[in-house]
Amino acid sequence: MSIFVNETTKVVYQGLTGSAGRFYGLRNRAYGTQVVAGTNPKRAGENVEGIPVFANVHDAREVTGATASCIFVPAPGVESAVMEAAEAGIEFIVVITEGVPAKDEARFYNRLAREFPRTRLLGPNCPGIISPGKCNIGITAGEIATGGGPVGIVSRSGTLTYQALYELTQKGIGQTTCVGIGGDPVPGTNFIDCLEAFQRDPETRAVMMIGEIGGSEEEKAADFIKHEMTKPVVVYIAGVTAPPGRKMGHAGAIISGSSGTAGAKMDALRSAGAHVAINPTEAGNVMATVVAHL
Amino acid sequence: MDLFEYQGKQYFARYGIPVSPGGIAQTVDEAVSAADAAGYPVVLKAQVQVGGRGKAGGIKLASNAAEVRHHAGNILGMDIRGHVVQRVWVERASDIKAEYYASFTLDRAARMHLAMVSKEGGIDIEHVAATNPDAIIRRHIDPAIGLTHADAVDIIHSAGIDEEARSGAVSILELLYKCYVEGDADLVEINPLILTPDGRVHALDAKVTLDDNASFRHPEWAAFDGTESSDPREQMARERGLQYVGLDGSVGIIANGAGLAMSTLDVVNQVGGTPANFLDIGGGASAAVMANALEVVNSDPNVKAIFINIFGGITRGEEVANGIVTALGRVTITSPIVVRLDGTNAVEGRAILKAHESDRLISRPTMVEAARAAVAFAAH
Numbered sequence: 001m002s003i004f005v006n007e008t009t010k011v012v013y014q015g016l017t018g019s020a021g022r023f024y025g026l027r028n029r030a031y032g033t034q035v036v037a038g039t040n041p042k043r044a045g046e047n048v049e050g051i052p053v054f055a056n057v058h059d060a061r062e063v064t065g066a067t068a069s070c071i072f073v074p075a076p077g078v079e080s081a082v083m084e085a086a087e088a089g090i091e092f093i094v095v096i097t098e099g100v101p102a103k104d105e106a107r108f109y110n111r112l113a114r115e116f117p118r119t120r121l122l123g124p125n126c127p128g129i130i131s132p133g134k135c136n137i138g139i140t141a142g143e144i145a146t147g148g149g150p151v152g153i154v155s156r157s158g159t160l161t162y163q164a165l166y167e168l169t170q171k172g173i174g175q176t177t178c179v180g181i182g183g184d185p186v187p188g189t190n191f192i193d194c195l196e197a198f199q200r201d202p203e204t205r206a207v208m209m210i211g212e213i214g215g216s217e218e219e220k221a222a223d224f225i226k227h228e229m230t231k232p233v234v235v236y237i238a239g240v241t242a243p244p245g246r247k248m249g250h251a252g253a254i255i256s257g258s259s260g261t262a263g264a265k266m267d268a269l270r271s272a273g274a275h276v277a278i279n280p281t282e283a284g285n286v287m288a289t290v291v292a293h294l
Numbered sequence: 295m296d297l298f299e300y301q302g303k304q305y306f307a308r309y310g311i312p313v314s315p316g317g318i319a320q321t322v323d324e325a326v327s328a329a330d331a332a333g334y335p336v337v338l339k340a341q342v343q344v345g346g347r348g349k350a351g352g353i354k355l356a357s358n359a360a361e362v363r364h365h366a367g368n369i370l371g372m373d374i375r376g377h378v379v380q381r382v383w384v385e386r387a388s389d390i391k392a393e394y395y396a397s398f399t400l401d402r403a404a405r406m407h408l409a410m411v412s413k414e415g416g417i418d419i420e421h422v423a424a425t426n427p428d429a430i431i432r433r434h435i436d437p438a439i440g441l442t443h444a445d446a447v448d449i450i451h452s453a454g455i456d457e458e459a460r461s462g463a464v465s466i467l468e469l470l471y472k473c474y475v476e477g478d479a480d481l482v483e484i485n486p487l488i489l490t491p492d493g494r495v496h497a498l499d500a501k502v503t504l505d506d507n508a509s510f511r512h513p514e515w516a517a518f519d520g521t522e523s524s525d526p527r528e529q530m531a532r533e534r535g536l537q538y539v540g541l542d543g544s545v546g547i548i549a550n551g552a553g554l555a556m557s558t559l560d561v562v563n564q565v566g567g568t569p570a571n572f573l574d575i576g577g578g579a580s581a582a583v584m585a586n587a588l589e590v591v592n593s594d595p596n597v598k599a600i601f602i603n604i605f606g607g608i609t610r611g612e613e614v615a616n617g618i619v620t621a622l623g624r625v626t627i628t629s630p631i632v633v634r635l636d637g638t639n640a641v642e643g644r645a646i647l648k649a650h651e652s653d654r655l656i657s658r659p660t661m662v663e664a665a666r667a668a669v670a671f672a673a674h
Binding site: 075076098099100101102103106107109110111113114139141144155156157158159160162163166183185186210212213215216217220236238239240241278279280281 | 400402403405406407436437438439475478480505507508510511549550551552553554556557559560561563564569576605606636637638660661662
């Protein structure tokens with residue numbers, strides 16, 4: 001099994017006619033993803049190497065039955081692209097675009113939560129999701145992933161998502177699904193959403209979680225791991241030796257309190273029973289040991 | 295981008311938030327003109343992005359031009375905890391009857407905006423939060439709905455703001471929210487928000503952090519460019535659109551993605567080295583971006599080795615390799631370079647690099663091996 005996507009997921013690419021959208025849309029199709037449509041209001045009726053282009057997501061969904069959307073449009077257009085997908089009835093929206101203003105993402109996340117509670121948003125500023133051998137939506141290089149499980153991956157950092165896949169693949173450990181949630185201030189899907197889904201997924205038997213300094217998402221995940229998870233979790237937090245982050249005035253300091261540092265996150269996760277590694281390679285080694293004892 | 299106090303006040307003023315009349319000065323003469331225009335008595339405030347300027351003598355009261363001349367002469371050029379004062383803000387002094395606190399920021403955990411208001415303003419609000427947390431009213435604002443007038447009234451009343459200040463404070467809170475949202479700020483903070491003896495409420499200080507991602511819809515932000523006091527390396531990186539933080543070590547770091555860059559610092563440290571910087575070239579980095587990154591790292595005299603750590607997702611391997619080759623042709627790189635390249639089109643990228651490898655440019659297959667090689671270079 002996999003979480004959020006599988007071999008039946010049909011994806012429309014908003015921004016398929018742009019350079020990044022075209023490159024990754026075609027790559028995702030070559031991987032085996034059902035890339036059924038693209039959108040561009042000015043180029044309806046055209047196609048990108050056989051993928052039909054529609055004026056909007058509504059039309060694309062009517063004709064192709066798309067269930068998911070992958071957004072590559074430039075940052076200023078992301079908010080309206082997300083709302084367009086949700087209004088068209090898309091259930092799973094993946095935003096790859098980076099540089100989306102925080103006010104926009106706070107607004108569209110909360111609008112989705114109110115008006116389209118069944119729609120799942122992943123990103124913005126994330127690498128996407130891959131369920132090896134079934135579906136790859138986004139910019140992850142499919143060849144670094146290996147199917148079959150038993151490990152689920154969730155990561156806040158784009159490049160470290162690939163690093164995690166790569167470390168496991170090198171060791172011959174398969175993955176069920178790898179979700180890159182992105183490091184933006186308002187992630188559509190967070191650690192707990194993924195941990196919950198992995199806990200429910202029978203094929204996922206262990207989880208690798210990659211976090212980084214800042215915010216309190218990792219601390220909240222630690223609480224979830226402690227109380228709700230029976231599957232082993234291996235964690236790496238980037239930024240143990242990073243320069244102290246720019247403090248966002250006093251207000252930021254009050255919200256995060258003493259949490260937010262890599263050390264505080266690692267302590268919280270360790271006391272929640274997670275296996276904490278000090279670098280991505282060690283995380284791979286620890287996971288190999290965990291998998292050997294499943 | 296963190297604004298200086300004077301820029302924050304100018305930004306507040308754009309949204310109608312009342313601030314004291316004043317002007318900015320880079321010389322003693324400019325300070326006197328600003329004081330004459332604002333009206334005496336005036337307060338001179340050193341413009342530095344660091345706390346403790348009052349204790350350091352960076353805030354002074356002056357009742358005439360001679361005093362302004364004296365204090366401005368002392369404050370301009372003063373070193374406050376490593377920050378040299380280049381500008382002084384001169385504003386009309388205010389009589390203060392009461393001091394409050396108000397701010398808006400994003401509560402990431404709740405994925406909503408957070409309003410915080412306290413009647414205990416004017417002092418270190420973190421101290422209030424630690425010792426008397428009930429004195430701070432916190433209210434989540436749903437970004438899909440915004441701050442309503444009723445919300446603002448409720449927050450100000452709940453915070454126990456004095457009755458005569460309430461309507462002024464409600465109005466400022468609504469304007470501050472508008473400034474926060476329409477002004478695309480990550481943080482807006484007024485401490486203190488004051489009540490004067492004649493019953494007026496206004497912002498005596500301004501802390502504003504702008505969301506760099508929103509700069510495309512704020513051409514007016516161009517006025518803030520080039521005023522930030524910073525490390526010359528950071529200035530150079532910013533001009534090139536790179537995410538850079540200067541450090542004290544000898545291994546220059548270039549990586550794609552903040553997470554991988556942080557992880558690279560961790561690994562360099564773990565194998566006994568010291569990073570000279572954090573540099574994230576971001577996604578979609580082209581040859582030109584890589585060349586820019588190498589130029590910035592190369593300009594740091596402490597750098598003895600450069601570690602380029604790229605895992606390709608949106609950045610394709612051949613672009614990275616071409617960038618390195620282009621940069622090598624454009625500037626004389628003084629330090630040996632170790633490259634670790636993986637991910638999208640890594641094979642193509644490595645093939646391009648292979649033709650240029652030497653004792654000054656080597657490639658290693660893993661992060662740890664590459665870190666060891668870079669640290670060994672730096673030690674020589």
